[in-house]
Amino acid sequence: MAKYWLMKTEPDCFSFADLEASPGRRSGWEGVRNYQARNFMRDMKVGDGVLFYHSSTEPPHVAGIARVVREAYPDPTQYDETSQYFDPKATPAEPRWLHVDIEAERALPRPLTLTVLRDDPALSEMALLRKGQRLSVLPVSEGEWQRLLELAGVADR
DNA sequence: GCCAACGTTGGC
DNA sequence: GCCAACGTTGGC
Numbered sequence: 001m002a003k004y005w006l007m008k009t010e011p012d013c014f015s016f017a018d019l020e021a022s023p024g025r026r027s028g029w030e031g032v033r034n035y036q037a038r039n040f041m042r043d044m045k046v047g048d049g050v051l052f053y054h055s056s057t058e059p060p061h062v063a064g065i066a067r068v069v070r071e072a073y074p075d076p077t078q079y080d081e082t083s084q085y086f087d088p089k090a091t092p093a094e095p096r097w098l099h100v101d102i103e104a105e106r107a108l109p110r111p112l113t114l115t116v117l118r119d120d121p122a123l124s125e126m127a128l129l130r131k132g133q134r135l136s137v138l139p140v141s142e143g144e145w146q147r148l149l150e151l152a153g154v155a156d157r
Numbered sequence: 158g159c160c161a162a163c164g165t166t167g168g169c
Numbered sequence: 170g171c172c173a174a175c176g177t178t179g180g181c
Contacts, residue, residue: 008166008167010167034176035176036176055166055167055168056166056167056168058168058169059168060167060168114168131173131174132173132174132175133174133175134165134166134167134174134175134176135166136166158181159180159181160179160180160181161178161179161180162177162178162179162180163176163177163178163179164175164176164177164178165174165175165176165177166173166174166175166176167172167173167174168171168172168173169170169171169172
């Protein structure tokens with residue numbers, strides 16, 4: 001019973017195309033520094049579906065679909081003093097931050113813009129659309145996942 | 158443990 | 170660039 005998630009990124013920083021261009025079309029989802037988002041990642045299982053969302057771009061949109069290919073493990077950037085994600089309070093003995101690996105499945109033929117999602121009554125309960133919801137990792141219900149694929153004109157698997 | 162100040166996110 | 174809606178920090 002796969003679950004579904006939405007993960008946000010600024011495309012200038014790491015885009016869906018960057019994921020597709022990564023070795024094996026895979027990458028670690030580094031840099032999450034929010035406990036709630038971290039806890040969601042801890043709940044992810046291999047095979048879970050991921051909506052890859054581009055934020056802080058015009059227009060904001062879901063760009064593609066990915067899958068979880070490795071479950072949560074410590075994010076190495078927390079120990080790296082040269083990284084923008086460095087956390088002086090984290091140690092390998094007591095890591096604070098986790099990440100998962102995801103693999104690009106497919107780019108959406110047409111990006112699904114935030115406006116389109118907002119305007120769809122079937123998606124009115126989406127965590128992404130809740131006011132003030134700024135988490136970079138959010139759960140997506142099965143119904144929402146199916147509806148999104150339908151809107152994107154993509155069959156599930 | 159409270160809460161004010163501050164920083165960040167992210168749509169607009 | 171603005172600003173609402175958070176989360177985090179740190180003094181007390």
